[in-house]
Amino acid sequence: MNTHRSLVPTRTRSLLDRRRILKGAALTAVPYSLLPDARAGATAQPVDYRAAQWQPAADANYTVSERPGDHAIDLVVIHVTQTTFAQALDIFRNPKKRVSAHYVVRSGDGQVAQCVRESDIAWHAGNWEYNTRSVGIEHEGWVDRPAYFTDALYERSARLTASVCERYGIPKDRAHIIGHHEVPGTDHTDPGPSWDWARYLKLVDSA
Numbered sequence: 174m175n176t177h178r179s180l181v182p183t184r185t186r187s188l189l190d191r192r193r194i195l196k197g198a199a200l201t202a203v204p205y206s207l208l209p210d211a212r213a214g215a216t217a218q219p220v221d222y223r224a225a226q227w228q229p230a231a232d233a234n235y236t237v238s239e240r241p242g243d244h245a246i247d248l249v250v251i252h253v254t255q256t257t258f259a260q261a262l263d264i265f266r267n268p269k270k271r272v273s274a275h276y277v278v279r280s281g282d283g284q285v286a287q288c289v290r291e292s293d294i295a296w297h298a299g300n301w302e303y304n305t306r307s308v309g310i311e312h313e314g315w316v317d318r319p320a321y322f323t324d325a326l327y328e329r330s331a332r333l334t335a336s337v338c339e340r341y342g343i344p345k346d347r348a349h350i351i352g353h354h355e356v357p358g359t360d361h362t363d364p365g366p367s368w369d370w371a372r373y374l375k376l377v378d379s380a
């Protein structure tokens with residue numbers, strides 16, 4: 174996770190804002206009772222990964238896009254939240270935070286929340302180019318508290334990453350499944366030295 178603001182050219186930004194307004198106008202036609210309650214847990218909203226629960230980030234925290242049509246997706250970026258699962262979802266719902274990830278995986282049971290559609294650009298890498306070409310996955314825990322990296326977290330995250338790789342033709346290797354610390358220009362250290370990359374890649378490969 175990080176709080177770097179993403180740089181979007183002004184022209185692109187105004188087009189995207191227009192699209193958001195159009196999206197908002199379409200939503201006003203939906204009866205209130207059908208609108209998802211972000212705090213209610215699982216909803217019937219569409220997700221890109223079947224096992225995920227839709228827990229949407231605020232519109233202000235990501236860039237609407239049409240990937241992979243306008244930006245190819247060739248990376249998965251692995252993060253550790255440095256906060257709880259619930260708090261991470263709260264941060265992504267807060268439009269002032271200017272940060273998001275596509276997915277958050279819960280430590281205890283490996284539950285997957287999807288916060289941003291894969292077609293949109295989440296703001297997680299602190300590097301605009303890397304944001305445009307990646308799917309960002311947050312894991313509940315702290316870089317210096319390896320107990321949070323449970324079997325369930327590894328296994329269910331690996332299944333998610335395998336699905337992303339298969340759907341976009343991303344090789345399941347360390348050149349394409351990278352840590353936030355490997356993003357150029359970042360000062361972030363996650364997922365940190367306790368993250369078991371060998372185990373994770375093996376699980377992704379066999380998922």
Ligand SMILES: [Zn+2]
Pocket residue numbers: 174175251252253297353361363
């Ligand atoms: Zn991170």
